[in-house]
Amino acid sequence: MAVAEESTEGRETGQGLPDDHRDGLAARLSEVARTLHEQGDAQGTLDAIVRAAVGTIPGACDAGVMTVVSRRKVDTVAVTGELPGLVDQVQYETGQGPCLTALFDQRVVSVPDVAAEERWPDFAARVRELDVASMLSFQLYVADDDLGALNLYAPVTEAFDEESEHVGSLFASHAAVALAAAQERDHLAESVHTRDLIGQAKGILMERHKITADQAFALLVRGSQHTNTKVRDLAEQLVRTGELSPPPGRRR
Numbered sequence: 001m002a003v004a005e006e007s008t009e010g011r012e013t014g015q016g017l018p019d020d021h022r023d024g025l026a027a028r029l030s031e032v033a034r035t036l037h038e039q040g041d042a043q044g045t046l047d048a049i050v051r052a053a054v055g056t057i058p059g060a061c062d063a064g065v066m067t068v069v070s071r072r073k074v075d076t077v078a079v080t081g082e083l084p085g086l087v088d089q090v091q092y093e094t095g096q097g098p099c100l101t102a103l104f105d106q107r108v109v110s111v112p113d114v115a116a117e118e119r120w121p122d123f124a125a126r127v128r129e130l131d132v133a134s135m136l137s138f139q140l141y142v143a144d145d146d147l148g149a150l151n152l153y154a155p156v157t158e159a160f161d162e163e164s165e166h167v168g169s170l171f172a173s174h175a176a177v178a179l180a181a182a183q184e185r186d187h188l189a190e191s192v193h194t195r196d197l198i199g200q201a202k203g204i205l206m207e208r209h210k211i212t213a214d215q216a217f218a219l220l221v222r223g224s225q226h227t228n229t230k231v232r233d234l235a236e237q238l239v240r241t242g243e244l245s246p247p248p249g250r251r252r
């Protein structure tokens with residue numbers, strides 16, 4: 001996962017801010033990073049990201065994370081309330097908006113006044129009906145064809161200033177690192193679980209048919225090919241039911 005890089009000189013150290021403000025920001029971001037890394041899985045980390053964003057980035061009243069998988073499937077995966085999902089739905093339906101732009105084109109997208117926005121006319125016309133007057137979006141990560149963006153919402157115009165962008169950029173960098181670590185843990189846990197399932201399935205087949213481990217695995221592979229089912233799913237079905245047949249609704 002490639003984390004969006006901070007390009008403005010001095011931002012990593014808070015250069016240009018008063019010493020007490022810089023120290024307070026560093027302490028807050030350290031606390032946020034610690035909290036995010038303590039989450040058990042990727043979804044828990046995403047939920048913690050949006051909660052922490054509202055408490056850390058000046059002007060933010062709501063937050064959400066939007067993702068794209070394989071540059072096709074767009075989804076809202078974490079929100080602080082109902083509003084982010086409603087705004088994202090408008091973007092899905094119109095195919096335009098600041099969150100989508102942050103995902104695909106720009107690292108930071110600011111919308112000081114939603115009602116006066118001209119870059120996405122269809123989106124702006126629809127969102128005027130909702131309780132959002134300004135927005136700020138940050139690209140979280142780009143991993144091959146998978147993308148993620150952190151989106152902030154406020155009910156007043158010009159809620160986000162230069163400090164919001166500065167703090168938000170630093171926050172997004174910490175969030176992206178924590179999310180990458182959580183996703184890696186999820187993948188590792190899934191790999192271990194898959195290995196264990198296949199091992200159990202092989203054991204069942206070895207005992208049932210008095211065959212070797214290699215022969216048992218070959219039997220699973222043949223069953224996978226014959227039924228057009230993933231080996232992992234076939235193994236799970238065998239362990240759960242004792243039957244070497246494709247699990248309903250799990251064919252690939």
